[in-house]
Amino acid sequence: MKLNQIVLKDILRRKRRVLYAALGVVIGTMTVVGVLTIAYAGENRIYGQIEKYGANLTIIPDINSIDTKLGNLSLGTLTVGENYISEANLPKIRDIADGEIRKALDINDNLPIATIAPRLYVNAPVRGITVIISGVLPEDELAIKNWWQMSAGKYIAADNEAIVGAMTAQVLKLKVGDEIPLNGSTKLVIAGILDETGSSDDYQVVVPLITLQKAFGKEGLISSIDIRALCNACPVEIIATALNQNIPGIKAIAVKQIANSEMDLVTKVNRLMISLAGITLIIGVFGVVNTMMSSVHERTRDIGIMRAVGASRRQIMQVFMLEALVIGVIGGVLGYFTGTLLAYGIGPVIFEGVSIRALPQFIPLSLGIAVAVAAVATVYPAIHATRIKIAEAFRSL
Amino acid sequence: MLEIKNASKIYGDGAAKVTALDNVSLEVEKGGFVSIMGPSGSGKSTLLNIIGGLERLTSGEIILNGERIDNLTEDAFVAIRRGKIAYVFQQYHLLQSLTALENVLLPLVFYSANGKTEKAMELLKRVGLEKRVNHKPNELSGGEQQRVAIARALVTAPSLILADEPTGNMDKKTGEEIIRLFEELNRDGHTIIVVTHNPEVARITREVVSLQDGRIVSRTKNVGKG
Numbered sequence: 001m002k003l004n005q006i007v008l009k010d011i012l013r014r015k016r017r018v019l020y021a022a023l024g025v026v027i028g029t030m031t032v033v034g035v036l037t038i039a040y041a042g043e044n045r046i047y048g049q050i051e052k053y054g055a056n057l058t059i060i061p062d063i064n065s066i067d068t069k070l071g072n073l074s075l076g077t078l079t080v081g082e083n084y085i086s087e088a089n090l091p092k093i094r095d096i097a098d099g100e101i102r103k104a105l106d107i108n109d110n111l112p113i114a115t116i117a118p119r120l121y122v123n124a125p126v127r128g129i130t131v132i133i134s135g136v137l138p139e140d141e142l143a144i145k146n147w148w149q150m151s152a153g154k155y156i157a158a159d160n161e162a163i164v165g166a167m168t169a170q171v172l173k174l175k176v177g178d179e180i181p182l183n184g185s186t187k188l189v190i191a192g193i194l195d196e197t198g199s200s201d202d203y204q205v206v207v208p209l210i211t212l213q214k215a216f217g218k219e220g221l222i223s224s225i226d227i228r229a230l231c232n233a234c235p236v237e238i239i240a241t242a243l244n245q246n247i248p249g250i251k252a253i254a255v256k257q258i259a260n261s262e263m264d265l266v267t268k269v270n271r272l273m274i275s276l277a278g279i280t281l282i283i284g285v286f287g288v289v290n291t292m293m294s295s296v297h298e299r300t301r302d303i304g305i306m307r308a309v310g311a312s313r314r315q316i317m318q319v320f321m322l323e324a325l326v327i328g329v330i331g332g333v334l335g336y337f338t339g340t341l342l343a344y345g346i347g348p349v350i351f352e353g354v355s356i357r358a359l360p361q362f363i364p365l366s367l368g369i370a371v372a373v374a375a376v377a378t379v380y381p382a383i384h385a386t387r388i389k390i391a392e393a394f395r396s397l
Numbered sequence: 398m399l400e401i402k403n404a405s406k407i408y409g410d411g412a413a414k415v416t417a418l419d420n421v422s423l424e425v426e427k428g429g430f431v432s433i434m435g436p437s438g439s440g441k442s443t444l445l446n447i448i449g450g451l452e453r454l455t456s457g458e459i460i461l462n463g464e465r466i467d468n469l470t471e472d473a474f475v476a477i478r479r480g481k482i483a484y485v486f487q488q489y490h491l492l493q494s495l496t497a498l499e500n501v502l503l504p505l506v507f508y509s510a511n512g513k514t515e516k517a518m519e520l521l522k523r524v525g526l527e528k529r530v531n532h533k534p535n536e537l538s539g540g541e542q543q544r545v546a547i548a549r550a551l552v553t554a555p556s557l558i559l560a561d562e563p564t565g566n567m568d569k570k571t572g573e574e575i576i577r578l579f580e581e582l583n584r585d586g587h588t589i590i591v592v593t594h595n596p597e598v599a600r601i602t603r604e605v606v607s608l609q610d611g612r613i614v615s616r617t618k619n620v621g622k623g
C-alpha cells in the first residue's frame with residue numbers, strides 16, 4: 001500500500017466533499033475555457049472574413065487633393081489624379097509583388113506567384129435598371145473568388161459571355177441564355193447565375209474586362225486591382241509599401257489593415273472577458289481554500305492518527321497535495337466540458353453570429369489551470385494541517 | 398530502557414493554570430510491564446503523552462535507551478514514533494476509510510514507502526483477526542477494532558508500547574481478551590506501559606504506579622510477576 005492509495009480511498013469515502021471542492025475549481029476553469037473558446041471564435045471569424053475577401057491587397061486609384069499655393073497666397077484646392085489605373089501598370093505591379101514574395105520566401109525561379117485580378121467598374125442600365133457592371137479577367141477573378149458557385153449555367157468562357165449575381169438575376173428576371181445589350185451596341189449572353197454570396201457580388205453583372213472596356217471606350221483603364229499572395233508568410237505590408245513608393249497614381253492597401261479596426265474591438269472584448277475569467281478564478285481559489293479548510297477540520301482526528309503512527313509533517317502535506325491533484329484533475333475535466341458548453345451558449349450573444357467549435361487544445365490548459373488552482377488553494381489548509389498537534393487532535397473529540 | 402526524571406507539565410497560566418504532572422520520576426526496565434492507575438484527571442494520559450512525544454514537558458527529562466528525547470524537535474520525534482514507540486488508544490483511532498489490513502499497514506506506509514502485507518497478515522492472525530482482514534472499522538466490534546489497533550502498534554516492532562485505557566470502551570469479557578493479549582506480548586519481550594482504571598489489568602502487570610494530582614503516590618510490585 002502506498003500513500004496515494006490511502007488518499008484515493010479517503011477521497012472515495014468523502015466523494016461529496018471532494019466534488020464540492022472540485023466545484024470551486026470548475027467555476028474558474030469553466031470561465032477561462034469558455035472565454036478563450038469564444039475569443040478564439042471571435043478572432044477566427046475575422047480571419048475568416050479576411051480569407052473570404054479573397055485578396056490580401058487591394059489597389060485603387062490615388063486621388064489627392066493638393067492645396068495650391070503661390071508664395072503665401074492660397075489659390076484653392078485642386079483635385080489631381082484619375083479615377084482609373086492604367087492597365088500598363090500591371091506588369092510592374094506583378095514584378096514588385098512577386099519580387100517581394102521571392103525575397104521573403106527565398107524563391108529563385110521566375111514563375112508568376114501572386115494572383116492579380118484587375119477590375120473595371122461601370123454603372124450602366126440593364127433592362128432599364130442601373131447596375132454595377134464589373135469587367136474582369138475571368139480566370140484570375142475566379143482564382144481570387146474561389147468560393148464562387150454557379151446556381152445555374154456555367155462560368156464565363158468567351159468574350160461575349162456574362163454572369164450575373166443572384167440578386168441582379170432575381171430583380172432583372174434574367175435567365176441563362178438571355179441576351180443583354182451593353183451600351184447599345186455590344187450583345188452579351190448570360191452564361192450563368194452566381195449562387196448567393198452574401199457580398200456585393202450578388203448585385204453585379206460580371207463580364208470580361210476587354211469587352212467592357214471596348215463597349216464604353218475605356219480601353220487600357222481599370223478601377224481596382226485585387227492581389228492574392230496565397231501564402232500566410234507573404235509580406236503583404238511590404239508589398240503595399242513597395243507598390244505605393246514605385247508606382248505613381250495608385251494606392252495599395254493591405255486588407256489586414258482594413259480588418260485591424262474590427263480586430264481591435266474583438267481584442268478589447270476578449271481582454272475584458274479574460275479579466276472577468278481571472279476574477280472568477282480568484283473567487284474559485286477562495287472557494288477551494290474554504291472547502292479544504294473544512295476538510296482539514298473534518299479530518300483532524302485522521303491527521304492525528306497518521307501523525308501518531310509515524311507520519312511526518314511533510315507526509316501530511318503530501319496527503320493534502322495529492323488530494324488537491326485529484327480535485328484539480330476532476331475540476332479540469334469538468335471545467336473543460338462546462339466551459340465549452342458555456343461558449344456554445346453565450347458565444348453567439350457576445351460576437352453575433354460567431355460559430356463556436358470545441359477546442360481540444362484547451363484540455364491541457366484546462367487541466368493545468370485546475371491543478372494549479374487546487375494546489376494554490378490547498379497550500380494554506382495543508383500547512384494548517386501539518387501544525388495540528390496530535391494530542392489536541394484527539395482531545396478535540 | 399525508559400527513565401523519567403523530575404517531569405512536570407503545566408497547562409495554561411494565571412488562574413487557568415493546571416499542573417497535570419508534578420515532578421514525576423519513574424524508570425521502566427526493558428521487558429517491563431507497568432500499569433498506571435489513578436482517578437480521572439490525575440495526569441495518567443499526560444504522562445503517557447509526554448513519553449510518546451504527543452506533548453512536551455514543561456520541565457524535566459525523558460531518556461529512552463540512554464538518549465534524551467524530551468528536547469527533540471517535532472521532526473526528530475517522527476523517527477521515534479516510527480520505530481521505537483507505538484500507541485494503543487482507548488478509542489482505537491483507526492482510519493475509517495481503510496480495511497483492517499490497511500490500517501495495520503499504515504505505519505509502514507509512512508515508514509518505508511511500501512508496506513509488507515505478509516507481516517501485517519501475520520500480526521492480524523496473531524490477534525485472532527485473520528477472518529476480518531478486509532473489514533472496515535465500522536464493520537468490526539470494539540474488541541476487534543482494538544485488536545487491529547494492537548496489530549498496527551506491533552507492525553513496526555517497537556521497543557515500547559504505550560496503551561491509554563485500551564479496555565476502557567469494552568465489556569468485561571472483551572476487555573479480558575485484550576488484557577490477555579497484552580500479557581502475551583509482554584511475555585514475548587515487549588515493554589508495555591498501560592494506563593487503566595481496571596484492577597484486572599493492573600493485577601497482571603509487574604508494577605502498578607498510582608497517580609494523584611499529577612504526583613506518584615505509590616509504586617507496587619506485583620508479587621510473582623516481576
Ligand SMILES: Nc1ncnc2c1ncn2[C@@H]1O[C@H](COP(=O)(O)OP(=O)(O)O)[C@@H](O)[C@H]1O
Nearest residue numbers: 408409415417436437438439440441442443444
Ligand atoms: N490541553 C490541556 N489544557 C489544559 N488542561 C489540560 C490539558 N490536557 C489535560 N489537562 C488537564 O490536566 C489534568 C490531567 O489530565 P489527564 O492527563 O488527561 O488526566 P487522566 O488521563 O488521568 O484522566 C487534568 O486536570 C486535565 O484537565
Ligand SMILES: [Mg+2]
Nearest residue numbers: 441442443561
Ligand atoms: Mg486519560
